[in-house]
Amino acid sequence: MHNFNYHRPKTLSEARAIFSGAEDAVYLAGGQTLIPTLKQRLRQPSDVIDLSQLAELRGIAVEKDAVVIGAMTRHADVAASTDVRRLIPALAHLAGEVGDPQVRSLGTLGGSVANSDPAADYPAAVLALGAAIHTPERIIAADDFFTGLFETALEPGEMIVKISFPVPKRAAYMKFRNPASRYAVAGVCVADTAKGIRVAVTGAGPNAFRQTEMETALSKSFTPEALAGVIVSSEDLNTDLHATAAYRAHLVAVMARRAVEALI
Amino acid sequence: MKISLIVNGTAHTIEIEPRTLLVDVLREQLRLTGTHVGCDTSQCGTCTVHIAGKPVKACAMLAAQADGQAVTTIEGVAKGDVLHPMQAAFREHHALQCGFCTPGMIMTALAMVESHKGEPLTEGVVRKELEGNFCRCTGYQPIVTAILAGAKAMA
Structure with missing residues (x-):
């Protein structure tokens, strides 16, 4: 790993100021992607800004019809939260399936969502639940957030402060895991929300996306049979050493069916 | 720094x-x-x-x-020359061959006992919680046995 300047700001404004003053800064959340990336020299930032001391980024709060989770909340804490388990059990389940226990001790919600890894779990829930991503400057709707492979609507230096998840009537997340990395080869989150049925897919494309044909079919009839008529196109899906695009399309259909089966 | x-x-x-x-x-x-x-x-x-x-x-x-x-x-796990019950369980149940993975296995085992305090540790839980630890010798069976025995000894 190349050397860098390390900062541990105490406030949001201090963090932003360090970012703007640095040549090529990067925010460090849990580090479970960033540290391995630095070790492989895939990234060589001039400055690393550790967000762990920012109180604004911590905590889980229940607000009217929503669970609001601070960006620096660890996966293990989301999985164990009695509020999350009670109000959005699918989200607690998802958090408990990320990586392994050691990764869940350090990895954070905000880090995962800001990274927009194509195979990360959280983006599926953020999209399916219609979450709102709060930054110091604005609130970004989930539908506008994931813009590409490791790309999001965040501007340089902008960070996620918290994410507000509207409580759904019901929701389930099913994933087909890579048996070694535990990343999603394909994962589907199905949510029955106040704004209708929403289906989000991760692992299969360059970034998490909504599967609108499934949403239409499930809106007419919330049954596994309703999904049988939906042909999942493999166009624009990923092919890599783990799975072809055609196999991922198949997995999306299977995971969606399992999610619906879990909810009826 | x-x-x-x-x-x-x-x-x-x-x-x-x-x-x-x-x-x-x-x-x-x-x-x-x-x-x-x-x-x-x-x-x-x-x-x-x-x-x-x-x-x-x-x-x-x-x-x-x-x-x-x-x-x-x-x-920091043993008390002087006296092995921690989890360490003793690994020895008792032959939960290591080359031993390279053992320190990590024991630290993960202790954390899983702690995080499941108040509920019995099952084989399924142990196997899931061990997902972040690789052993290339044992095939995991004796490790799972040792962790279940160690957890019992710690209770």
């Missing part, structure tokens, strides 16, 4: 480079070589230590991130 760590109950002030990994401070500067580096790509779990009681991979964490925190390594 300077950081302070409490390692196995002893306070240390250590001079490091920002890029120094926690595992390197433990092994190279404090000479606590029980924490191993198996893969160095954050997958095998043999570098598992506890930070404030939570299991973490010390090769996937900067030492600077641990500044001011309490770290427990495998050296």
Whole structure:
């Protein structure tokens, strides 16, 4: 790993100021992607800004019809939260399936969502639940957030402060895991929300996306049979050493069916 | 830069480079070589230590991130010459062959007992919680047996 300047700001404004003053800064959340990336020299930032001391980024709060989770909340804490388990059990389940226990001790919600890894779990829930991503400057709707492979609507230096998840009537997340990395080869989150049925897919494309044909079919009839008529196109899906695009399309259909089966 | 760590109950002030990994401070500067580096790509779990009681991979964490925190390594588990019940269970049940993964296995085992306090540890839970630790010798069976026995002995 190349050397860098390390900062541990105490406030949001201090963090932003360090970012703007640095040549090529990067925010460090849990580090479970960033540290391995630095070790492989895939990234060589001039400055690393550790967000762990920012109180604004911590905590889980229940607000009217929503669970609001601070960006620096660890996966293990989301999985164990009695509020999350009670109000959005699918989200607690998802958090408990990320990586392994050691990764869940350090990895954070905000880090995962800001990274927009194509195979990360959280983006599926953020999209399916219609979450709102709060930054110091604005609130970004989930539908506008994931813009590409490791790309999001965040501007340089902008960070996620918290994410507000509207409580759904019901929701389930099913994933087909890579048996070694535990990343999603394909994962589907199905949510029955106040704004209708929403289906989000991760692992299969360059970034998490909504599967609108499934949403239409499930809106007419919330049954596994309703999904049988939906042909999942493999166009624009990923092919890599783990799975072809055609196999991922198949997995999306299977995971969606399992999610619906879990909810009826 | 300077950081302070409490390692196995002893306070240390250590001079490091920002890029120094926690595992390197433990092994190279404090000479606590029980924490191993198996893969160095954050997958095998043999570098598992506890930070404030939570299991973490010390090769996937900067030492600077641990500044001011309490770290427990495998050296902090036994009481003098008396093995911890989890260590004794690993010996009793032949839960190691080459032994390279064992420190990480035991640190993960202790964390899983702690996080499932008040409920019986089942084989299914043990296998799921062991997903971050690789063993290339045993096929895991005796490790699972040892953790279940160790958890019972700790209760």
